[in-house]
Amino acid sequence: MDKLQAMKVFCRVYEAESFKVASESLDISRPMVTRYINALEESLGAKLLHRNTRNISVTHAGHQYYQHCVTILEAIDEAEGELTDLTHQPKGRIRVSVPMDFGLSHMVPILSEFSALYPDITLEIDFSDKRVDLTESGVDLAVRGGDLGGDQFIARPLCSMRGYVCASPDYLEKFGKPSHPNELMNHNCLVYTNAPYAGRWSFKKESKDTFYVQVNGNLMGNNGGALTRLAVAGAGVIMQPDFLVDDYIANGKLVSLFDEYETFTGQFYAVYAERKLQPKKVRLLIDFLMEKLQ
Template sequence: MDKLQAMKVYCRVYEAESFKLASESLDISRPMVTRYINALEEDLGAKLLHRNTRNISVTHAGKLYYQHCVTILEAIEEAEGELGDLSHKPKGHLRISVPMDFGLTHMVPILSEFSALYPEITLEVDFNDKRVDLTESGIDLAVRGGDLGGDHFIARPLCTLRGYVCASPEYIERNGAPEHPADLKTHNCLQYTNAPNSGRWYFKNRHEEFDLPIRGSIMANNGGALTRLAVAGTGVIIQPGFLVDKYIESGQLVPLLTQYETYSGQFYAVFAGRKLLPKKVRLLIDFLVEKLQSPA
């Protein structure tokens, strides 16, 4: 039995609480996962997991063994990373998750530059607006925007984003331009469904704040699609600058209610809180911070 591989398999089963999810994330068969766990238990002379057809539970011995496994595996990965530093060739496989639109507009050129700088680090990129579970999916690093919720992970700020209210000149000619946030109740407001409280828009200035319910003919989970719908004259949107800037500059979209601030937030690099963060993850985080926090 390959003891290190068996330890990796056990850690994935423990974290995912599922043989099936562990097999999928490690790209090995479910029977092979079972064989590794059985071999470990036989070798240790202790039961690590209680399992039945519906779920699994971890024994006291299993919890202790998991803690030791994590320490050992992270120490090995860190040692390999440090040796990679000595040869100036960091290596390994790195799985990351990034939002679709922000990933395409900002992350793709940065990842291309990172890959050229560290050619022996292979990147597996999941472009997805939905929040992924880092533990279950085996993702090493996720880029997330907005409220991070109650995740038990470490988040490092990357860049700030600000929302803009926009509509096309054609839409404004047909429907008029709202002069006050309350005027939006008569407008076709296109909703981004992945945002918290997507059915409400927030505004403020020096004197007042508004948290308004909005309605519209189209809802979507992709900001780029909503931006293109607004360019086509369908309705009013609130979207971050990286999506609307070029359309505002070209005159295809007109900023509205500019005397009010809408939402603002940040993108973060989110990763597991390990004592020994793998070198390849640290390299990418530092690279993202450098590129995304620069004035350019």
């Protein structure tokens, strides 16, 4: 049995929770996947997976073995990466996690350009607003915005963002244009549910203290892009970051409100686990993102 290949197969089954997906992604047959798993379990003398005709579950031994496999396979990947450095031909797989809206609007063109420059590097991109656990998911690099919630990882700033309160001309004509943020309590506001304090919008004017307005409305959602489109359609008032609303404000489909006030501000970061030896391909991607986004 090729132990390293068996480890790769096991890790893919573990991550996909599916023999079928593992076989397709590794381009091997399902019976071969089963043989690798059976051979691993026999050599270890421990059950790694419980499986039936409908699903699989990972045993405690399987969870522990997966962590060891990831460490070993990453070490091999780093060693191969260092040899690749000598030939100046970076290659291999990079697993990247990016936020849905920012990923689609800003990251896709950049990642496409990076892929064209380095065709031997495979980018596996996860578009999701859910924060991934870098230590368990196998993700090499995550792009995150706002509060990172700890200092256990390395975070390098990529670009800044700020929020705008907006509504469509049709909505404002129908319901009136608020002259002060407090008047938002009388408007239909579209609430982004992934925000730390959903429905509590912050405002600050010059040197005065920040104050908050609790807003409500009949539409809520966990996707800023969708809420922005609803606002363009006249459904209500939104507070969303510049990268989502700038174009709509420029073409008149949205009207920016309260420009004299500062709402939320933040940064996007490239976040990765602290490692003694970062593979060159990951370093290249981080530097490329910083160059393009800053």
